[in-house]
Amino acid sequence: MQFSQIIGQHDTKQYLTTSVQQGHLPHAQLWLSPQGSGSLALALAYIQYVLCLHPTPHDSCGTCQHCRKISKRIHPDLHFSYPVIKKEKKGISTDYLAEWRKALQNNPYLPYQQWLKTIDAENKQGNISKDECADILHKLSLKSFESPYKVLIMWLPEYLGTEGNRLLKLLEEPPEDTLFVLVAESQEAILPTIRSRCQLLKIPKLHDTDLIQYLQTQLPHLPLEQAATAAFLADGDANAALDFAQNTENNLFDIFIEWLRTCYVGKGPDMLRWTEKVALQGRENQKHLFQYGLHFVRSWMLLRVTQDTSRVKLQPRELQAAVNLANKVQAPFDQLTNLLNETIAHIERNANPKILFLDASIQLSKMLRPIVG
Numbered sequence: 001m002q003f004s005q006i007i008g009q010h011d012t013k014q015y016l017t018t019s020v021q022q023g024h025l026p027h028a029q030l031w032l033s034p035q036g037s038g039s040l041a042l043a044l045a046y047i048q049y050v051l052c053l054h055p056t057p058h059d060s061c062g063t064c065q066h067c068r069k070i071s072k073r074i075h076p077d078l079h080f081s082y083p084v085i086k087k088e089k090k091g092i093s094t095d096y097l098a099e100w101r102k103a104l105q106n107n108p109y110l111p112y113q114q115w116l117k118t119i120d121a122e123n124k125q126g127n128i129s130k131d132e133c134a135d136i137l138h139k140l141s142l143k144s145f146e147s148p149y150k151v152l153i154m155w156l157p158e159y160l161g162t163e164g165n166r167l168l169k170l171l172e173e174p175p176e177d178t179l180f181v182l183v184a185e186s187q188e189a190i191l192p193t194i195r196s197r198c199q200l201l202k203i204p205k206l207h208d209t210d211l212i213q214y215l216q217t218q219l220p221h222l223p224l225e226q227a228a229t230a231a232f233l234a235d236g237d238a239n240a241a242l243d244f245a246q247n248t249e250n251n252l253f254d255i256f257i258e259w260l261r262t263c264y265v266g267k268g269p270d271m272l273r274w275t276e277k278v279a280l281q282g283r284e285n286q287k288h289l290f291q292y293g294l295h296f297v298r299s300w301m302l303l304r305v306t307q308d309t310s311r312v313k314l315q316p317r318e319l320q321a322a323v324n325l326a327n328k329v330q331a332p333f334d335q336l337t338n339l340l341n342e343t344i345a346h347i348e349r350n351a352n353p354k355i356l357f358l359d360a361s362i363q364l365s366k367m368l369r370p371i372v373g
């Protein structure tokens, strides 16, 4: 993976290449960034830059033996550790290496939920186990094979239980020429003992302009306006942006507006039908629907207050609906926003979707009232 293949993150790339050129290579680094911002891909590009035989000021060469092996994730001195589940005879990262290589090949922005799906985790949560820590200690005790460094990229050290304390000595006094890059999403969820032994690098979420550019390379026929909406909704997450763009605005819009309409009329059987339809969708799709809902409701609210259509980012059909609503329906917007946020939080916590959506529908139907006069 080269820096040039990674969306945006210009400042971080600049910082990383400069620090390597200056010979500044901290042995243990903790990278922190929101989901979908590309930090795992950046870690791969960074290590490739460190090991590359012919780097330029801005990127690795992409063709030397180290670059070629890292790009196929088969470099013998580059080790990975990531959350996995116990299944049959499998229990540590090495057992899942084939799946890992393929998953990264398909999507170097791999979200955790997608990774769990790839390894058929069903409803189990991933874990970086005691056996995994022992395996890491073993791997890094060996001499490097081909390059001056032995490297471990650990993805999501949040899943390292207290067993992670077995790695402390290694992080504190690493064997000669060992580099650790821990790629995390949530600082609070990492063992404080691990956190305090690493040099922290915060990587920001992606800018909308970078996401728009990314969407237009992935989906060349996507109209600019639609790319802009998807980027706006995704809030810096490359995977979410692609999902939003592929789901097309119409799909989310139609389902959400149907919900508003159904709850406004307030007929139980219709609300139940909507609930059952949405409950059948995947959890990520459900989350996107309510995130889209937040975006739509904010626009509706803004129109209600300002009547200024130039201030909202909506497609023509959406705009028409929002204008109609602004003229005809009133709602306590802070309560409505809370309801949507809470619903998203419950989806994330695996709430029963039928109960969740029916309850949300009943609450919504109490909030929507016609504007009289």
Ligand SMILES: [Zn+2]
Pocket (backbone or CB within 6 Å): 051, 052, 053, 054, 055, 060, 061, 062, 063, 064, 065, 066, 067
């Ligand atoms: Zn190279």
